[in-house]
Amino acid sequence: MALLEVRGLTKRFDGLVANSDIDLDVPEGSLFAVIGPNGAGKTTFFNMISGFLQPTSGTIAFAGVQITNLRQDRIAAMGLVRTFQLVQLFGGMSVAENVEVGCHLATKGGIGAALVRPPWFRHQEADVRAKALELLDFVGLGVQAEQEATLLPYGQQRLLEVARALAAKPRLLLLDEPAAGLNAHETEVLADIIQRVNRQNITVILIEHDVALVTRIAHRIAVLDFGRKITEGTPDEIKRHPEVIAAYLGTEEAAHA
Ligand SMILES: Nc1ncnc2c1ncn2[C@@H]1O[C@H](COP(=O)(O)OP(=O)(O)OP(=O)(O)O)[C@@H](O)[C@H]1O
Numbered sequence: 001m002a003l004l005e006v007r008g009l010t011k012r013f014d015g016l017v018a019n020s021d022i023d024l025d026v027p028e029g030s031l032f033a034v035i036g037p038n039g040a041g042k043t044t045f046f047n048m049i050s051g052f053l054q055p056t057s058g059t060i061a062f063a064g065v066q067i068t069n070l071r072q073d074r075i076a077a078m079g080l081v082r083t084f085q086l087v088q089l090f091g092g093m094s095v096a097e098n099v100e101v102g103c104h105l106a107t108k109g110g111i112g113a114a115l116v117r118p119p120w121f122r123h124q125e126a127d128v129r130a131k132a133l134e135l136l137d138f139v140g141l142g143v144q145a146e147q148e149a150t151l152l153p154y155g156q157q158r159l160l161e162v163a164r165a166l167a168a169k170p171r172l173l174l175l176d177e178p179a180a181g182l183n184a185h186e187t188e189v190l191a192d193i194i195q196r197v198n199r200q201n202i203t204v205i206l207i208e209h210d211v212a213l214v215t216r217i218a219h220r221i222a223v224l225d226f227g228r229k230i231t232e233g234t235p236d237e238i239k240r241h242p243e244v245i246a247a248y249l250g251t252e253e254a255a256h257a
């Protein structure tokens with residue numbers, strides 16, 4: 001049994017078919033990637049898996065449990081955690097506090113308790129702070145813990161989002177274009193973090209436009225185009241696939257670049 005089993009997943013927006021009959025199996029422990037041109041339906045796919053959008057049809061099973069149509073907070077509590085394509089940090093909060101919010105998704109009372117702070121809540125606070133600092137060290141932001149989150153340089157904001165997602169204790173982590181807007185060095189740092197996350201037995205699905213990055217770190221890659229999964233395979237298979245070269249890489253030269 002794969003950790004994530006998607007069958008016939010379809011999403012229509014009025015006349016547009018954003019996802020069309022997608023089947024996907026993601027084995028536990030794998031580093032999986034989803035690539036495809038702009039508008040191919042990648043984010044829509046994540047939105048359905050994470051419960052942010054209801055599928056038009058099809059099913060999603062996580063760890064053997066049907067999660068199709070479950071609420072997003074229930075899905076997150078089961079260990080299926082996502083980041084967003086655009087940075088979504090909390091303003092007016094420090095770097096560490098942003099990660100603590102992520103921790104509270106996985107602690108008693110959730111974010112509501114973190115805001116209201118009943119007495120029992122304070123007992124778990126010290127643990128939460130320690131966990132947040134540990135995660136910030138893990139992504140290399142330990143020194144910036146007390147800074148205002150939204151004042152971090154963009155590349156570090158993206159790393160902070162990864163730390164916040166990890167705070168929610170994912171078993172499956174969905175990353176929507178985490179390298180978008182990063183320079184070459186920042187992309188290397190991120191790639192290393194994603195691989196270290198995966199080695200902790202956290203299954204990862206990465207949406208990414210950077211084919212070089214994906215073919216280097218992913219174990220397996222699915223390619224979407226116009227809402228359909230056109231192929232799936234190992235990085236070597238994907239690089240050689242004619243439909244991928246035509247639909248995604250554009251030209252023969254791009255395929256060899
Ligand atoms: N909420 C929505 N309502 C209507 N149409 C939508 C909605 N969300 C996405 N779409 C459309 O569905 C198609 C797929 O969009 P999606 O965001 O999933 O693509 P993507 O592969 O993530 O693209 P990108 O690489 O640009 O992020 C697009 O044509 C988009 O305009």
Ligand SMILES: [Mg+2]
Binds near residue numbers: 042043044085
């Ligand atoms: Mg997208």
